[in-house]
Amino acid sequence: MAYRPRWRRIPRTGPPTRPRSTRIRLALCALAGVLLLAGGAAAYTWHRLNDNISSVELGSLLTPEASATSDLNILVVGSDSRAGKNATRAGGGDDVGRSDTTLLLHVYGGRKKAALVSIPRDTIVDRPACATGSGQKPPEHERVMFNSVYETGGAPCTVAAVESLSGGMRINHYVEVDFNGFAELMDALGGADITLAKPIDDKESGVHLQAGKHHLNGQQSLDLVRTRHGVGNGSDLGRIQLQHQFLTALIGKTAGQNLLTDPARLFAVAEAATKSLTTDSSLAHVDSLASLAYSMRGLGAGDVQMVTLPAQLEQGDQDRLVPDTARGKTLWAALKADRPVPEDALTGTASEPNGIGQVVTSG
Template sequence: MSRPREDRAGGTGSPVRPGSVARHTDDPAAGPARHFGAVHRMPGWLKIGTAVVSLLLVGVLAFGAYWAIRLQGNISKAALGAGGDKTEGALDDSRDRMQILILGSDTRDGKNAQYGTSDDATGYGHSDVMMLMDISEDNKRVSVVSFPRDLLVDTPKCTDQESKQEFPAQKNVMINAAMSEAGIGCAVDTVNKLTGLEIDHFMMADFNAVKELSNTVGGVDVCISDAVYDPDSQLRLPKGTSAVQGEQALAFLRARHAFVDGGDLGRIKAQQAFLSSLTRKLKDDGTMSNPGKMLEIADVVTKNLTIDEGLASIPTLLTVGNRLKNIDVGKVAFVAVPTVPAVSDPNRLQVAEPAASQLFAAMRKDIDLTDPTATPSPSASPDASASPSPEPTPSETATAYDKTVQPITVANGSGAPARTQEIIQALTAGGFTQLAQLAAGPVATTAVYYGAGYGDVAADVATLLGIPAAQVLPAAGVTGVQVYLGSDRVGGTPGGDAPVELPSDIVNQTAGDVVCQQANPSLIVR
């Protein structure tokens, strides 16, 4: 076995540090020992660049964290319901059909004190604005349905989710009072009861939100037929198009007397025109794709917003916003629930039948209100538009109720008066004896409407008369069962599963329409 040589010049001892080599050589040009490699110093420009990138990265992360914390901290939350039954499963906010109830509160707290005293908004306040936004599953269309605040409805039993106090169901009360005792959840449950839908989320904003949002976007264009001044809302506008913001934007949305005949329906159309104009502005200005502007808007909105727990996170709100940004403005339909003066109080409204039930049925079936004949999206699940309650089905072997005490009315809109007696005779032969007649306007399609608890009776009546199941519809304003005869019954029994019929003027406007409001003649100024 050979040993290592002891020749120090050849070197088998401990490695020599590079600095030592340079120090002990006679050649000043000699560098470190070659088997250690050269020492590389980082160029100054690279050090500076690395530091700048690091600072930028830290800044971006800190900026994102700051805004996430700030926006999240802005949000106020409340319960989605007030004790009503929930039948639908968990919602995927990024891809499922979604219904959001949008409320404008008349609260006079804090920054809103200038609009009245706390006595003007008892309890949780009233919903000055109530709109149901329905986003389709394929993100290609949106329906925005307005409910007049003077609409008389039946409210369900509601429980205040904070105090746990229970409030009994009420009949024939204004819909804007639904949340005044038991909170926003009661308004949600009331709309669910009225429409047969199951609302997924809600958003409630106060007066201040409108002012600050309109200022942030630089004003919203509105149009009116004549110069007008409304002393109640302090709205003053010249004839034609004006950009409103701040107090004037709020006055435009709150004005009750400035438009048409001074009623709530004129105000709804003005609100829809304002939202249409705002939608066009956000899309035309590229705001939806401008992160800086969107942060500014998000900050303003979230400061004045109360939403449900399921929606109360910045990522979820961004998801919903992302679903809306590419929708064609021509497929954003603004609708008002069909109404007529209430029988109990002509200064109030009640749903107009059959138009209201037709609208709610179309919504449950996820029909495109701008084109009711269009084929529903193939991506929609089979039960996506089902009513919260099971479809009424005929009794099978034995009737679970006494036919002789079931209240049934016949409303003849067929244009053939003799059809009333024919239907009454058919119902009597089928065992139904508590029958009445109602005056009715002309309609094309026959339908059977039923009130709460009468779904089985309605199904049996429809089977007896040969009316398709698709034309058996729940209706909040009906007690018992109502057979509403259309012109399709004149020539005999209609065949097939007829589609839901909608009034031709059900859509007030789309977001792509520029609509000029008609001024109330009594408030026109020269």
């Protein structure tokens, strides 16, 4: 029988934990934890938040969790579409939108450490045959850009492509965050306080920020994490490094806030978070998200390794990447065996830092 997370009531005071200032959790864990607290406030709130979450049915494409402490793989996609009820777009079909942020979150057994693998949108991959949620069956296709997979077949084809790219790594859950919802969530959190070590000037995205401290609202935060021409050499790799740095700063702020002392703001954050989410059907409930968050409560500041898929520049095309097969095998083999990613899987590829350095830090 498939394992389904159970609701676990948290005592009012809670068990002893690490100091709040040192607890940096993954964004998914932190946001789902917010939902846990908001969901217990009142029955109508619980049902309202449940109704906000959209879902997509992925069936046998996903592998149920073995237990609440087993290793776990969650595919996280950032898209510019809102799937809506019945996930007509996330499931594939017309107006599916685009994805330019794809993360595979591997949480190790015991759920006290994790690795976050970014897959560049410009990576050339072979798309396997897949079936979309709307009944279409795109055939396999060699050498397509990774972000075109989502455009073609939504969540089902994206899951199939990642499993193929990783040599068969099984995915347990799917979470999609739409970009407009991300901006609204950032506003609900009070924006982001960051410090830029270097100025960012990107005419295409409209991001013009001098070095130093800045307070960004939701839209400004979204523009920052989507900019690419203002950092590094203008490639997707520089943007991924910027996203990793911003995510670390954001998690630090989220973990450091005591939203329980401000119920109105707590509900605003939970409302924005749930409205931005499309998940696989087994996660499309506040209690399921809360149970998942609770199982990862031990993740701390130094427990999350940020990784970019090992890749090389396409010969003759500086805007395209091809997976580094040898180092990729090392990466995926380590995660399948629930082992830390070895350093030799991350060196000697185009995915190494592109000279942008530590651009973003917490404000």
